[in-house]
Amino acid sequence: MTIKTDRRSFIKVSTAAGGGLMLGFTWVACKPEAEHAIALAMPEEWYDVNAFLKIGDTGLVSIMSPNPEIGQNVKTSMPMIVAEELGVDWKDVIVEQAALSKDFDRQVAGGSQSIRKSWDSLRNAGATAREMLISAAAEKMEVDARECTVDKGIISHSSGKSVSFGEVASMASKQEVPTQVSFKDPSAYKIIGTDRRNVDGKNIVQGKPLFGIDTRKEGMMYASVLRPPSFGQTLETFDDSAAKNVKGVTEVIRFGDKIAVLGNSNWAAIKGKKSLKAIWKKGESLENSADHDAAMKQILKNAKGESLRKDGDVAKAFKEADSILDRTYEAPFLPHNCMEPMNFMASVEGEKCYAEGPIQTPEWTQNRIATATGLKPENVEIKLTRMGGGFGRRLYGDFAEEVAQISQKAGVPVQLLFTREDDMTAGTYRPASKYRIQAAVKDGKLTAYKLTEAAMNSNMYGLIAHFFPAGCVDNYEVVAGKVESNITTGAWRAPYTNFLGFAEQSFFDELAAEMKIDPVQLRLDLLENVKGTTDENIEYSGERMQGVIKLAAEKAGWGKAKDGVYQGFSAYYSHNTHVAEVAEVVLEDNKPVVKKVYCAVDCGIVINPLAAKNQIEGGIIDGIGHAMFGDLTFEKGSPSASNFDRYRLIRNIEAPDVEVHFVENVLSPTGLGEPSLPPAGGAVANAIAAATGDRFYKQPFIQYKDVIG
Amino acid sequence: MASYELNVNGKNYTVDVDADMPILWVLRDTLGLVGTKYGCGISQCGACTIHLDGTAARSCGIPVSKIEGKKITTIEGLSKDGSHPVQQAWIEHDVPQCGYCQAGQIMTASAFLKDNKSPSDEDIQQAMSGNLCRCGTYLRIRKAVKTASKNS
Numbered sequence: 001m002t003i004k005t006d007r008r009s010f011i012k013v014s015t016a017a018g019g020g021l022m023l024g025f026t027w028v029a030c031k032p033e034a035e036h037a038i039a040l041a042m043p044e045e046w047y048d049v050n051a052f053l054k055i056g057d058t059g060l061v062s063i064m065s066p067n068p069e070i071g072q073n074v075k076t077s078m079p080m081i082v083a084e085e086l087g088v089d090w091k092d093v094i095v096e097q098a099a100l101s102k103d104f105d106r107q108v109a110g111g112s113q114s115i116r117k118s119w120d121s122l123r124n125a126g127a128t129a130r131e132m133l134i135s136a137a138a139e140k141m142e143v144d145a146r147e148c149t150v151d152k153g154i155i156s157h158s159s160g161k162s163v164s165f166g167e168v169a170s171m172a173s174k175q176e177v178p179t180q181v182s183f184k185d186p187s188a189y190k191i192i193g194t195d196r197r198n199v200d201g202k203n204i205v206q207g208k209p210l211f212g213i214d215t216r217k218e219g220m221m222y223a224s225v226l227r228p229p230s231f232g233q234t235l236e237t238f239d240d241s242a243a244k245n246v247k248g249v250t251e252v253i254r255f256g257d258k259i260a261v262l263g264n265s266n267w268a269a270i271k272g273k274k275s276l277k278a279i280w281k282k283g284e285s286l287e288n289s290a291d292h293d294a295a296m297k298q299i300l301k302n303a304k305g306e307s308l309r310k311d312g313d314v315a316k317a318f319k320e321a322d323s324i325l326d327r328t329y330e331a332p333f334l335p336h337n338c339m340e341p342m343n344f345m346a347s348v349e350g351e352k353c354y355a356e357g358p359i360q361t362p363e364w365t366q367n368r369i370a371t372a373t374g375l376k377p378e379n380v381e382i383k384l385t386r387m388g389g390g391f392g393r394r395l396y397g398d399f400a401e402e403v404a405q406i407s408q409k410a411g412v413p414v415q416l417l418f419t420r421e422d423d424m425t426a427g428t429y430r431p432a433s434k435y436r437i438q439a440a441v442k443d444g445k446l447t448a449y450k451l452t453e454a455a456m457n458s459n460m461y462g463l464i465a466h467f468f469p470a471g472c473v474d475n476y477e478v479v480a481g482k483v484e485s486n487i488t489t490g491a492w493r494a495p496y497t498n499f500l501g502f503a504e505q506s507f508f509d510e511l512a513a514e515m516k517i518d519p520v521q522l523r524l525d526l527l528e529n530v531k532g533t534t535d536e537n538i539e540y541s542g543e544r545m546q547g548v549i550k551l552a553a554e555k556a557g558w559g560k561a562k563d564g565v566y567q568g569f570s571a572y573y574s575h576n577t578h579v580a581e582v583a584e585v586v587l588e589d590n591k592p593v594v595k596k597v598y599c600a601v602d603c604g605i606v607i608n609p610l611a612a613k614n615q616i617e618g619g620i621i622d623g624i625g626h627a628m629f630g631d632l633t634f635e636k637g638s639p640s641a642s643n644f645d646r647y648r649l650i651r652n653i654e655a656p657d658v659e660v661h662f663v664e665n666v667l668s669p670t671g672l673g674e675p676s677l678p679p680a681g682g683a684v685a686n687a688i689a690a691a692t693g694d695r696f697y698k699q700p701f702i703q704y705k706d707v708i709g
Numbered sequence: 710m711a712s713y714e715l716n717v718n719g720k721n722y723t724v725d726v727d728a729d730m731p732i733l734w735v736l737r738d739t740l741g742l743v744g745t746k747y748g749c750g751i752s753q754c755g756a757c758t759i760h761l762d763g764t765a766a767r768s769c770g771i772p773v774s775k776i777e778g779k780k781i782t783t784i785e786g787l788s789k790d791g792s793h794p795v796q797q798a799w800i801e802h803d804v805p806q807c808g809y810c811q812a813g814q815i816m817t818a819s820a821f822l823k824d825n826k827s828p829s830d831e832d833i834q835q836a837m838s839g840n841l842c843r844c845g846t847y848l849r850i851r852k853a854v855k856t857a858s859k860n861s
Contacts, residue, residue, distance in 0.1 A: 071805075071806035071808065071844050072806070195803075197803045198803055198805055201799070201803060204799075204805045204808035204811050204812075205784075205791055205799045205800060205805075205812075205815060206744070206784065206788075206790075206791045206796065207742075207743070207745070207812045208744070209743045209744075210808070211746075211808075213747065216743075222738065247727050248727070265734055265738035265739065266738055266747070267726075267730045267734040267738065270750075271729075337843055338809075338843060339746075339809040339842065339844075340746070340748075340807070340809040341747070386807070386808065387807060388810075389807045389844060390807075419750060420749040420750055610803050614803065614849065617845060617848050618844045619845070621847060621848070622843065622844070622845045643750075644749050644753035644754050645751055649843065650845070650847075651838040651839075651841065651847075652834050652840070652847040652850065652851065653831075653835060653838040654838075655848060657848065658848060
């Protein structure tokens with residue numbers, strides 16, 4: 001066999017297969033991070049087979065986790081996919097977090113897309129390496145490669161001969177990269193589909209430095225930044241004499257309308273910031289939530305906005321209807337409240353910047369830093385740390401941009417930490433929004449459905465308009481209008497649908513009552529209409545949606561609840577995953593209490609069931625928590641809360657039990673970080689309506705004090 | 710600045726810091742023990758939970774000047790190698806998602822189990838309700854505390 005080291009051939013292969021470039025890759029020192037006991041000794045030599053993996057001379061395999069780890073557990077699940085195709089025992093794998101690198105495609109944590117979009121490139125990396133190991137082993141054993149098999153890091157020939165990965169690692173790294181590889185049949189999976197614990201679990205429970213806030217660099221100063229107290233205000237002047245007298249404060253730097261205080265500890269920087277005396281210019285536009293509400297209601301009233309989808313003749317159907325259901329749902333702004341407040345470390349030296357911290361979008365952030373500092377993007381190096389939550393907030397690298405500017409001016413490495421107050425008041429909030437949903441019923445059938453959105457800045461994008469019940473109703477229309485605001489808004493866990501899911505699923509419950517049909521049956525009947533659709537915009541599946549609805553109903557014993565237990569149903573497709581939920585409520589002292597949520601999920605192949613269930617449980621609890629308590633309003637541009645004394649998050653004792661069931665199939669996997677959240681609020685609201693007769697049209701639910709106490 | 714004698718995880722330290730500096734920042738920025746996390750700074754979230762003479766306390770709200778003479782235990786000192794029953798239970802139930810709040814959760818749970826050897830489910834939920842988790846890992850936290858109570 002010809003031994004080639006032409007790596008460009010691999011580039012062609014993996015590009016064709018949808019990812020995994022490996023141009024100019026160099027391995028950094030490998031740190032063992034696996035939670036399990038490593039069975040094999042640490043190698044003396046590592047051989048890089050491709051950008052995703054290297055194999056040591058002892059047979060230990062190190063796999064790169066390319067995407068940012070935000071708590072969605074990709075640092076375990078993505079390497080599991082590579083390991084599966086490679087044919088290594090999971091206990092012989094260690095995992096390393098990749099930095100931002102051109103070797104990898106889409107290094108983003110967002111939209112629940114990490115697994116779905118990397119499924120092919122991860123399998124390709126493992127399968128390609130497996131074939132190269134087989135080639136090397138066949139050469140070493142002087143046998144036909146086609147008669148070799150791989151299992152648990154051993155390449156075996158049909159004659160009984162075998163060699164280990166470690167023995168042929170060096171040779172394998174020099175093999176010609178195969179132009180075509182085949183992937184394992186799911187029935188042969190040994191790692192995918194099995195429970196594997198978080199590779200960082202042991203480090204997390206010991207408090208090891210993993211997070212952005214734990215980053216340290218020699219000569220690094222800590223910074224705290226004072227920003228305008230209200231959206232719409234700017235800085236006129238400031239007096240920093242008191243701040244400079246605070247022990248440990250080293251420097252005060254103005255940049256734009258912000259003032260950074262640098263110190264030798266976070267405390268010095270925070271205390272220094274509190275000692276600043278700033279005079280703010282009275283803003284021209286200090287906004288109030290009451291005005292936002294009025295403007296959004298006007299949009300709903302006039303159905304003014306962009307038409308995102310229109311089927312049939314909606315107006316005619318409403319004119320001819322026997323009955324019309326018309327409801328409006330309202331939601332406030334929400335801050336993200338990641339438990340780890342925003343932070344980043346940057347060290348700008350001359351033409352170069354080294355930046356390290358928690359970020360969902362390293363590539364975008366690289367460009368943001370470059371633009372803010374005038375450096376070339378290729379001179380901005382970004383290393384990724386574990387993130388103490390993201391939920392969309394860490395898509396926006398404003399804090400990384402800020403700290404790079406501060407470091408550039410200060411000439412030292414700087415770590416910027418938002419206090420909780422900074423984090424909650426300088427947010428990129430989930431936009432406040434309202435939905436009006438109208439349905440026309442004639443001869444016992446749903447004949448028209450119209451959804452109108454009004455949102456601050458913007459919320460819905462085109463794809464959402466093609467979600468259920470699009471394709472199920474002949475006359476269907478979605479219109480989205482917006483109110484421009486200077487309050488920064490952005491993606492928040494399950495963006496666009498985190499509130500829409502509640503609104504629509506609450507509406508369907510009332511619609512079923514109006515049509516005198518069981519709410520589960522109403523959905524199943526409607527979904528019949530979308531089966532076999534040729535509409536390319538419709539990406540949800542009628543069959544898969546019916547599958548989760550039936551599974552959730554079966555597991556929860558829908559319609560057969562014990563006396564005193566009230567059930568609410570909800571089903572929603574988002575982020576390419578189909579989910580159905582049944583919430584159970586009981587009355588305690590005549591007040592509804594959510595006791596349990598049953599959840600059925602179709603995400604295709606479940607990579608790691610243990611972690612997958614964690615995501616579903618968390619999404620449901622997070623969804624219920626924000627539906628119940630999440631609330632942020634603005635008065636004169638200033639948010640109503642700045643810390644957890646006035647902003648309520650769900651607590652342990654308020655969390656219901658969750659029972660998760662996955663639909664078993666071998667379809668390509670989809671993501672789980674978000675899809676269980678949108679249906680949760682609706683399931684709870686419908687169960688509360690069943691228990692009390694009271695319908696909730698606004699979030700948070702705690703404003704319905706007479707119902708829930 | 711003043712000088713303070715501290716006992717952290719069985720070791721004695723002398724630190725020269727402001728009297729009002731919360732012990733959280735002394736641990737993180739002066740002593741380099743970053744396992745204890747900053748979450749809110751107003752004792753509302755529990756991310757900064759440590760043990761003072763074995764009792765759970767919020768390190769973000771306690772100035773260094775009020776802590777002399779007390780034994781401080783942080784997550785780094787709970788066990789040498791992650792072998793404390795609470796840490797083991799956390800691994801067994803694969804509790805963490807992002808993991809940021811978990812050191813505080815573990816410190817709260819380990820102090821609680823010292824006082825209540827066989828807690829009821831409701832005791833556990835009550836005891837753990839002072840610690841926020843935005844990822845929503847509360848159910849696994851309950852299970853892990855229950856398991857730890859049996860293995861302690």
